[in-house]
Amino acid sequence: MAHILLVEDDLTYSRIVKTFLEKNNFEVTTTVKVKEAQNILNSAKYDLIIADFRLPDGTGMELLQWAKANFPQLQVILITHYSDIRIAIKAMKLGAFEYITKPINPDELLATVKESLAQKTELKSETVPERPHKISKPKSHNPYVLGESQEAQKLEKHIQLVAPTDLSVLVLGETGTGKELISKRIHEFSNRKEGPFVAIDCGALPKELAGSELFGHVKGAFTGALDNKTGHFESANGGTIFLDEIGNLSYEVQIQLLRAIQERKIRKIGGNKEIEIDVRIIAATNENLISQSGEGIFREDLYHRLNEFTLHAIALRNRKADLEYFVGDFLKESNERLQKSIKSLSPAVWDIFYNYDWPGNLRELRNIIKRAVLLSTGEKIEKEALPLELYDSAFLPERSTQSGATFSSNTGGSAINQPASATDYKSQWKEQEKELIQKVLQDTRFNKSKTARILNMDRKTLYSKIEKYGLE
Incomplete structure (x- = not known):
């Protein structure tokens, strides 16, 4: 029986969710604070954390970062309000399995819990790399969508132009715009395509261990260095290393990175031997690195080394002409994962999608589609399967009751009820x-x-x- 830690300070809501999960054969422990959750996790083994974002002594994000640093294989699901969408997306970049929004649909919760535990089982059967880095493997599902908008065609042209070279590339763009997918595509069309593609989220690297994660360390280099460690740069030798959110690296690590780029050599933390590396660097950020360099936060010389060629990932709101392609791709993926056969969107949903700004970009669209596929029972996704907050105010008066029941803390004794009347939350x-x-x-x-x-x-x-x- 899987053991779940539920961290929720709304006691009524916590009791409802706990009861529901226990009825579905999960063992659930509850707590209300980040510190209490850390103590519990240190004293017993858990398979999954479900945590509200807003907690009395911190946030679910803080708990996520601590859990991933101390228990890398522990799955985390974050509960948020829809207004926290940017935070939820950042949480997924930091290692959260998924986020779900309040009011929680019980079917969605159960499916997400089962999927997260299934993935945990798969990971146990593989050789799991240390910390947040991954080496790409061929997959049947290719998430990159070419599109036919002018912006997308221009981006693809530039990708094909720079891919065969060995230039360092800086990919700029908002969170969720697919910067890693762009980087993988560069790798796939490069002369290094047979080599490894190693992706690192610099924002998820613990600051005190970032140098060790990137360049490795020797046994005894610092407290806790019990064995020699191979860093991500050495793992990427002969291939491509993708450094996402590079603006999060400390100034000291930036110096080490600059030296690695200039000399094509690295030195492990605590070591005295130089290791030659042959790695192409692709970096990405949603920050203004030029501005940061002017403020002394990011080294200007490193910026120019990384920025031999610049690509701009396109915000979804600026490529609505490609929306149909992305929806089709995410529909196919969600149908496969959830064993459903949803064929398309209703005209009302298409209207909502084309009028929405998509602040979370492709990552938000992907999660909306997956949630809607789960909740839909017909051949098409209807607007009742969408989150209320996705609606423009013009649609709100037409909002009918949610497809399926939702959890609410305002139940008046009933564990499951329908949403309250529509309000202009937007x-x-x-x-x-x-x-x-x-x-x-x-x-x-x-x-x-x-x-x-x-x-x-x-x-x-x-x-x-x-x-x-x-x-x-």
Whole structure:
């Protein structure tokens, strides 16, 4: 029987979810705080954490990062409100298996739990690499979509142009725009395609261990270095290394990286032997590295070494002409994973999709499709299978009851009920967002680079919102 740790401070909600999971043959322990959860995980073995994002003494994100650092094979599902979509997407980049939004649909919860535990079982049967890096393997499902919009055609042209060279490439773009997929495509059309493709999320590397993760260490180099370790650069020898969110690397690690690029050699932490490497570097970020270099956060010389060629990943809102291709691909993938046979979207859903801004880009679309496939019973996805917050305010009055029941803490004694009447959550969220941006701008004395970093958004998005809310 799988053992689940549920971290939820709404006690009524926690009791409902616990009862539901136990009825489905899972053993569930509950707690309300991050620190309590850490103590529990240190004292017993668990297969899965389900954690609310907002907790009394911290966040589910903090618990996720701690759990992945201490128990790499432990699966984590994050519970959020839809207004936390950017946070949820970042959580998945940091290693969360999935995020689900409140009000929780019980079928969605159960399917996500089972899928996460099934993946954990698969991982146990494989040789699991240390920490967050992965080497690509051929798959039957190719997630890269060419598309036919002008922007997509231009991007593909540039990919085909730079792929056969050995130039370092910097891929710029918002979170969820498929920067890793672009990097894999460069690798697949390069002369290194037979070599390894090693992808590293620099934002998920523990700061104190980043140098060891990238370059390796020798036994006894520091407390806890019980054996020699091969770093990601050495693992990628003869192939391509992809450094995602490179702006998160500390200044000290940036110096080590610059030396590795210039001399094509690395030295393990605590070692005195230099190791020659033959690696192509592709880096990605949603930050403005030029601005960061001006503020002393990112080395300008490293920036120019990485930026021998620049590609721009396209935000989904700017390539709506390709929406049909992405939907078709994600439908196929979700049908295979969930053993369903949904064929298409209803006209109403297409209308909603084309009018939505998709702040979470492709990653958000993929999760929306998967959730909708799970909830749909006919041949097409109807709007009732979509999250309420996906609707433009013009659609809200037409909103009918949710497909299937949902968990709610306002049950009045009933564990499962239908959602409350539609409210304009979108306008409330916009007002809260405006106030938050305004406060951070004031706190940083209108330093837009610092404001963007604090809010975890790129400068272009920040400028757009400043103009939208009239905050200049």
